[in-house]
Amino acid sequence: MADMVDPQTEQKLIDKAQEKLVKRKRFEEVFPILVDELMAYCTSEGMPQDAKDWFKRSLMYNTPGGKLNRGLSVVDTVEIMLCTDATGNKTRELSEPEYLKAAILGWCIELLQAYFLVADDMMDKSITRRGQPCWYKVEGVAEIAINDSFMLEAAIYFFLKKHFRSDPCYVHLLELFHDVTLQTELGQLVDLITAPEESVDLSKFSLTKHHLIVVYKTAYYSFYLPVALAMRLINVEDEALYKSAQDILIPLGEYFQVQDDYLDCYGAPEVIGKIGTDILDNKCSWLINIALASATEEQRAVLDANYGRKDAACEAKVKEVYQAPNIDIKSRFEAYEKESYQKINALIEALPQDAGAVGKGGLKREVFRAFLNKVYKRTK
Incomplete structure (x- = not known):
């Protein structure tokens, strides 16, 4: 018999879900305004209507359709830092100008994400993204998607200039986006040359390599960037606080990616919304690196012969190795999760x-607790 949820707890869960929907809807309402600003700029530059229509279609197809966690995290972080007291209780609402600037920075991260994904899908020869064809797979797009990815990135700097040029944080915002973009692209490079789909060589894999890929490809732009942008927006000047934020958020981002790797293999497809393909696609995941570190010669031979092969029988053999008593991926992940959380x-x-005191930097523990609570023991 399923555990019963008491009515008070159930109502809290309903209220929380409703609040999340309201926050998302408000955030989503900002994006069409930004698109209109870009279209007005294109008009002022004399761009023909078909070019404007193409750019707008690319923006709307590639940017708003995901979970929006990165963008919403900017707004949430600004709200925690400006609108809560030392105990986490809300003291006020963000003003409309405060909200709008936080939301614009949030959408700039979502544009960065869109830029990465359009390019990444072409590099990986992916077919679908977010339940629809990848942009380059849309009829008539093909290689034009390369230029479209550049335009998605360029839109970031258009919005930063338009909305923040007179702000003290402007140069810091520019530097953050430039630095994190390079870090992410370095992570992508290491990933691509370590684990190309068409050439399987497990000798290139290691937990050290996995750590490097995860930190640079995911953690900086997904976890550190939203918080650092929020801190710059409210003019946090103490550089030591940025180091403190990074020291927390980079390990949190790594933990998130290890979870992602685990769920790819052991998550329920109906819950995570996809069928895992990391084994088939020769991904340098946490699971394969844990297995390689502990495998016997016989197990290593099985992994070498079957990992990264587009064959369900080969995938099953790899999973058998994962379940072997000397490897036992599930137990190792449980231990890793507990250790990471602590x-x-x-x-x-x-x-x-x-x-966290107002006037003393604005960095509050609740910012990081909110991130950790979203990630800890997630199932999708």
Whole structure:
């Protein structure tokens, strides 16, 4: 018999879900305004209607359709830092100008994500993205998607100039986007040359390599960037606080990606919304690296012969190795998750007590607790 949820807890869950929907809807309402600004710019530059229509279609197809977690995290972080007291209780609402600027920065991250995904899908020869054909697979697009990815990235700097040029944080925002873009592209490079789909060589894999790929390809832009942008927006000047934020958020991003790797293999497809393909696609995932580190010669031979092969029988043999008693991926992941949670919590608790005080930097523990609570023991 399923566990019963008491009515009060159930109502809290309903209220929380409703609040999340309202926040998302408000955030989504900002994007068409930004698209209109870009279209007005294109008009002022004398662009023909078919070019404007193409750009607008690319923006709308590639940017708003995901979970929007990165963009919403900018808004959430600004709200926590400006609108809550030391105990996490809300003291006020963001003003409309405060909200709009936070949301614009959030959409700039979503544009960065869109830029990465359009290019990544072409590099990986992917077929679908977010339940629809990848942009380059849309009829009539093909290689034009390369230029479209560049335009998605360029839109970021258009919005930063338009909305933040007179702000003290402007140069910091530019530097953040430039630095994190390069870091992400370096991570993508290491990933591409370590684990090309058409050439399987497990000798290139290692937990050290996995760590490098995850930190640079995912953690910086998905976890550190939203918080750093929020901190710059409210003019946090103490550079030590950015180091503290990075020291928490990069391990959190790595933990998130290890979860993702685990769910790809062991998550329920109906829950995570996809069928995992990391084994078939020769991904340098946490699971294969854990297995390689502990495999016997016989097990290593099985992995070498079957990993990265587009064959369900080969995939099954790899999963058998994962389940072997000397490897036992499930138990190792449970231990890793527990250790990561304790480590990240300790880093959060080590933040100075007054770091969250208004006028003393604006960095609050609740910012990081909110991230950790979203990620810990997630199932999708």
